Amino acid sequence: MQQRDESGGTEAQAKDVCLRLLTDRARSRHELEANLAKKGFTAEIANAVLDRLEKAKLVDDESFAQQWVQSRHKYSGKGKRALSMELRNKGVSNELALHALDTIDADDERQRAAELVRKRFRTLQMPDSSGPDARAERDKVVRRLVGMLARRGYSQGMAFAVVKEQLDSAGADTEGFDGPDSM
Known part of the structure; x- marks a missing residue:
């Protein structure tokens, strides 16, 4: 039952490609479909193989x-907004993405x-709070941290609040510092 297409490969070859990709890390169905298409496998063969792998x-x-959300949040420090976009780019449905987020x-x-x-x-140089350019220097540090x-992928409001706490x-002098509107 090895279907072969003149432009692609067999189901066994497509399965091997998918299994190799899955040994590195978990992948979405969309990612695997894209990889198979890039390697010249027909949509029919790709769907048959992916359906069997899903079963x-x-x-x-x-x-x-x-897994993606937990790993990227913990190890890469990604916020929900960035994770949502990454999942969308990986072809994960909105419903599954929201559930994971x-x-x-x-x-x-x-x-x-x-x-x-x-x-x-710790790596940024905080200015002397009594210097003439202290506020401008503080604002520069704030912009770097918020940026x-x-x-x-963190919201602007959360970013400013966390930076102010730090x-x-x-x-540091935070007088007159109320967030994005104060800069």
Whole structure:
């Protein structure tokens, strides 16, 4: 029952490609479909192989989304917004993505953002709070930290609140600092 197409390969070859890809990390069905198409396998062969792999529980978008969210949040410090976009790019349905993102609550996200800010803050030079350009220098540090969080998918409001907390704990002058509108 090895179907062969003149432009692609057999089901066994497509299965081998998928299994090799799955040894590196879990993948979404969409990712595997794209890889098979890139290698010249027909949609018919790709669908047959992926359907069998789903039945064997080797391809499971729900499990993939859960693993992806937990791993990328914990190890890469990604916020919900960035994770949502990554899952969308990986072809995970909106429903499965929302379910996976619900495993990260607001406290977890805020705590991870605070860890990232503390780590980055240590490498930044905080100006002397009594110097003439202290406010401008503080604002520059704030922009860098907030920008770092924004690139990782954290909301602007959370980013400013976490940065303000870090500045307060470092003894920096935060008078007149109320978030994005104060800059």
